[in-house]
Amino acid sequence: MSDRRLGISARVDEAIRHHGEETYPHECCGALVGRGDAVTDTVALPNTTEEGPRRRFLVRPSDYRLAEQRATELGGELLGFYHSHPDHPAKPSQYDLDHAWPTFAYVIVAVAAGASQAMTVWFLKDDRSIFEEGNLHHGENSHSDPAQTVHG
């Protein structure tokens, strides 16, 4: 267990769940924007994987840039990414680990038969050996704006 925590508001929580249910049985993906350890906004991004979106997601470089740009526009920074695991637990896969970036928060929401289930957050250990689970904090968020969703 990592000692890192990530705070998400009810609106951010809802936006991620909604996105995962909407794209079910395919994986959804998007960026997390905020400050420090608090996510204030989500940026929904298209899943551009060519390997079968039921079990893979890919945010291509152009969409990554878009996410960075949105983060700046929203006055925050890019804190990480979220994606869904359709009909699979909210635990990072070996594939997730193999493709992980350090520092970023990886939020995973399980979606079973179209309904969102558990949501977790994970951080890559610096030596890339494992993902450590962080503390996903569903607290009140200082940010009052609704979670923003834009489609790249």
Added chain:
Amino acid sequence: MAKILIPTPLRPYTDKQDAVDASGATVGELLADLTRRHSGLKAHLFNDQGKLRSFVNVYVNDEDIRYLQKEQTPVTAGDTVSIIPSVAGGVDTVVDERRSDLGRMGEPLTNDEVKRYSRHLIMPEVGVDGQRKLKASKVLCIGAGGLGSPVAMYLAAAGVGTLGIVDFDTVDFSNLQRQILHGTPDVGRSKLASAKDKLHALNPEIDIQTYEVALSSQNAMQLFAPYDVVVDGTDNFPTRYLVNDACVLLGKPNAYGSIFRFEGQASVFATKDGPCYRCLYPEPPPPGLVPSCAEGGVLGVLPGLIGMVQATEAVKLIMGIGEPLIGRFLIYDALRMRFRELKLRKDPDCPVCGTHPTVTKLIDYEQFCGITPAAPEPIPVNHATEITSLELKQRLDRGDRLKIIDVREPNEYQINRIPGSELIPLGDIPKRYGELNPEDELVMQCKSGVRSGKAADFLRSVGFKRVLNLKGGILDWIDKVDPSQPKY
């Protein structure tokens, strides 16, 4: 000196700076200098083999270096180099849990193994690590025939730790011209028993697993699951599609090869990002259009060369070295001694490996290839128009006037023939049938009865009334009437 833009997740390794300077004449040199200055970056940018990780994109002034000269892309002062992430992930499906862990390291080498593999070990590209990867690897050969023979022998010699072989045939004299796993004393034995003896003598250090079954949609997934690489040495379309689809579904690379007469083909299919056999051939050819080696023949040395390409690719995939034959289709012409290479792309609409696959489990491949397994004969036969070898012999002995027309090729006619038969190859029948007398009773004959059946149908269609087809062809004649003649 060029400026490198650092993405958010890597800034902790550059003292929080979003742009840093580094020097070098190419992107490769620049990145090397960058990781020297900021050593924490290295593990996140490069994999264990020192290659840029797949999700790390490097742009020089907004151009992806993959479309420039990759890491050799020149950089001049004033250029802006950006590192831009792709973010990828997904679930571990059953498929992924079984996905081969290519490149995992096996047990340390014993002293005997060090001696045996010393010519590998002294090459830095292989070394002890590469040999241990081979030792940990598991390769499944589909078929112990023309292609499977050289593949299995060289992979066994190279030290592939577990070698599986699927075959259910017995060794026949006609195999020996090319299937070098088997020798003259093996004729009549099961190919697997013969293969196991040969391979064990060659390398007792490795584990040889044999599966005496016909590969089918029912057993393929289970058979393939424990293996890292599958080597397709099959000789027919239903099995070829079956091997391809099972490899795609399981995420196992397929080192593919095929041979016919003087031409061979090879490629590596079903890798993570590469195309599969169906991206190249979405549909099988109509049944009967492409002849098999048994019908059309094959140059005996040809499978040696194509099998070696397959074995080479398997070894490279396992060790993670070189440039694999992925997305490239190699065509070899033995007569002209030429190699050609076609570029292959992964088809996003491919029914099995595309974005929205329609084939998500194994299907009935006989049916897919237009072969109906229920039919006992490849061509519907009217029994009233057939004659058996024994009936033919009795009628000839009785002195009936029968004219036997052999529709095989002249080189086949040289090997064996029914005394008194006349040679008119199938392809010549339409222009030469005028030589035949429609009043004669004709017996059409070929090797096994398929071609002569076509010739008989043709003659009937142009008005011949008394045409019989010799059932089972000359092979049956030799079995039942004249065992003194050779078979091929």
